[in-house]
Amino acid sequence: MTEQATPARTSARAAAVPALLLAAGALCLWASSRMTWVRIESSDGLGVARTTDLIGGTWAAATTPLALALLAAIAASFAVRGWALRVVALLVAVVAVAAIVPAVQLLATDVDPDRAGRLAELPDRADVTHTEVLAGPAALVVAGGLLALGAAIALLRKASVSTGLSSKYAAPAARREEAVKRAESSEPPSQRVLWDALDAGDDPTDPEPGDGRHDQDGPGGTPGT
Incomplete structure (x- = not known):
């Protein structure tokens, strides 16, 4: 009984860990997509300066779809085994990198005023006079991406564990x-x-x-x- 229970607990833990990491990563990406990443001030020369907030879903439009992709990976992690699970792990890693890159770029480089003005849909006569980066939401995306990378590694380990158990309990x-x-x-x-x-x-x-x-x-x- 004990010999059978130990592999069962190992298999359950191998299935639960990547699911939890994927859920946490998706939550980080979705929450960050609703937060302000960039705040800009603009002036059209006719009135007072205007302040516009650009949320993550606007500055990095792929953030929300990537969060949904991580949620879909949770279902896939329970539905597939073997090489298919390794493919899911690879796709999760790609999603993680795709989420991290724009956040790191925002934190490491200056904001392009022209791009900020286009995303804010400012009128042609308006000029961006000041930009401010809010590091917290971008850092949250980086954290979510790292959680997703951890989930990808856990999925690879789960694929190995499931292969071993299937051969042991034929x-x-x-x-x-x-x-x-x-x-x-x-x-x-x-x-x-x-x-x-x-x-x-x-x-x-x-x-x-x-x-x-x-x-x-x-x-x-x-x-x-």
């Missing part, structure tokens, strides 16, 4: 066939082989006829050596 017919093959070889039987032989309906402790152990001295029998 179908009964396959295990019986393996037990027969091992019984025909000269390898000493292990405890697992003995149980597989019992499952196959054979008694591993019963010697085969002709191996010498059935021969015994006595009336009607062949004299022993």
